[in-house]
Amino acid sequence: MARLFRRSRLRRRVNLCSMQSINWKGASMAAVLDASASIDIPVIDIGPFLAGDPRGTRDVVEQVQRACESIGFLVVRGHGVPTALVDQLYSQSRAFFDLPAAAKLAVEKPAGTEFRGYSPQGVKTIGKDRDEKLRPSLHESFAIGPLDSRGASTRPNLWPQQPTGLRTELTAYYHEMERLARAILSIFADALEVPRSYFLDRIGQHNSILRVMHYPALERAPQAGEERAAAHTDTTAITILRIDDAPGGLQVQRPDGSWIDVVKVPDTFIVNIGDIMMRWTNDRFVSTMHRVANPPSDVAARASRMSVPYFCMPDEDAVIECIPSCAGEGAKYPPITSGALLSNRYTKVYSVGEGSHPGIGRTSS
Numbered sequence: 001m002a003r004l005f006r007r008s009r010l011r012r013r014v015n016l017c018s019m020q021s022i023n024w025k026g027a028s029m030a031a032v033l034d035a036s037a038s039i040d041i042p043v044i045d046i047g048p049f050l051a052g053d054p055r056g057t058r059d060v061v062e063q064v065q066r067a068c069e070s071i072g073f074l075v076v077r078g079h080g081v082p083t084a085l086v087d088q089l090y091s092q093s094r095a096f097f098d099l100p101a102a103a104k105l106a107v108e109k110p111a112g113t114e115f116r117g118y119s120p121q122g123v124k125t126i127g128k129d130r131d132e133k134l135r136p137s138l139h140e141s142f143a144i145g146p147l148d149s150r151g152a153s154t155r156p157n158l159w160p161q162q163p164t165g166l167r168t169e170l171t172a173y174y175h176e177m178e179r180l181a182r183a184i185l186s187i188f189a190d191a192l193e194v195p196r197s198y199f200l201d202r203i204g205q206h207n208s209i210l211r212v213m214h215y216p217a218l219e220r221a222p223q224a225g226e227e228r229a230a231a232h233t234d235t236t237a238i239t240i241l242r243i244d245d246a247p248g249g250l251q252v253q254r255p256d257g258s259w260i261d262v263v264k265v266p267d268t269f270i271v272n273i274g275d276i277m278m279r280w281t282n283d284r285f286v287s288t289m290h291r292v293a294n295p296p297s298d299v300a301a302r303a304s305r306m307s308v309p310y311f312c313m314p315d316e317d318a319v320i321e322c323i324p325s326c327a328g329e330g331a332k333y334p335p336i337t338s339g340a341l342l343s344n345r346y347t348k349v350y351s352v353g354e355g356s357h358p359g360i361g362r363t364s365s
């Protein structure tokens with residue numbers, strides 16, 4: 001009874017609350033900050049939750065719940081991640097991507113389901129599990145995994161020799177993302193009326209991936225099937241993403257099938273629901289299709305873009321099954337381990353042994 005009461009009270013308050021939201025690319029900050037009826041992706045200040053303010057926490061939980069149940073994306077401010085750390089990671093990553101190809105390939109990601117290391121253009125096709133005709137994605141990336149050695153399945157990260165500061169910045173940023181992911185999953189637990197330990201217990205030995213992605217400026221027009229990152233959902237529990245505002249950016253699909261251009265709101269992170277959270281919540285929280293659009297042809301030759309997603313993956317052996325408060329008429333998905341979900345996806349997205357496709361972007365000097 002108490003639970004029912006709480007839920008209906010939550011819903012009523014959600015309907016009344018007005019949120020900041022972002023939707024159209026090119027919208028001025030005034031428009032971005034103006035609460036409007038056509039809410040798509042809300043901007044939510046999670047500071048009151050982090051400060052432990054009970055009333056503020058309730059407001060945060062309500063706003064987050066509403067976003068997760070509608071568009072599956074939110075933008076968080078008040079996260080506590082130092083701006084200087086993000087700036088330093090961007091400049092070190094850019095210096096890495098500017099290196100000659102041979103230096104980057106010295107830390108190339110091994111074939112197979114391993115994700116740590118450098119992936120040049122040509123080996124990875126985001127969205128290939130949905131569309132066989134896609135050609136390799138127009139980006140290169142470098143990824144790390146958990147930073148301590150915890151058990152046989154955890155392999156060491158590959159660290160490039162240059163630039164010398166990249167390891168320090170990635171390490172500090174990874175720890176910040178671990179902290180932020182725990183906070184966001186605690187907010188989710190409140191929204192879903194399960195103990196906060198429900199998610200935290202399943203990420204104690206998490207296998208999360210931090211990736212820096214470089215979408216180079218284009219040297220020629222893309223052909224059919226060549227996309228920066230084709231439409232896909234993430235396998236994750238949640239993804240925490242930092243973007244820049246270069247042309248050819250992130251787009252998110254609305255329930256009606258139309259696409260929203262996501263504008264960068266300074267000093268925020270984009271958070272989206274992944275497939276694991278969708279399975280946990282029996283589709284109550286939506287794992288939303290998104291993509292990275294190719295830049296318009298008039299600016300494509302100088303439209304280099306970088307983004308930094310943190311893919312929060314539970315423990316490899318965590319069994320992902322419907323959480324008690326979402327069971328409703330019965331679970332829609334059979335239980336499966338987090339590790340199996342990730343390797344299923346990676347097997348389809350990486351073209352192992354197919355040889356490299358050089359791509360069309362300038363990826364080294």
Ligand SMILES: O=C(O)CCC(=O)C(=O)O
Nearest residue numbers: 213229243250292307309
């Ligand atoms: O670069 C971005 O903005 C998003 C990348 C993305 O969606 C992904 O790598 O899963």
Ligand SMILES: [Fe+2]
Nearest residue numbers: 232233234290
């Ligand atoms: Fe994604």
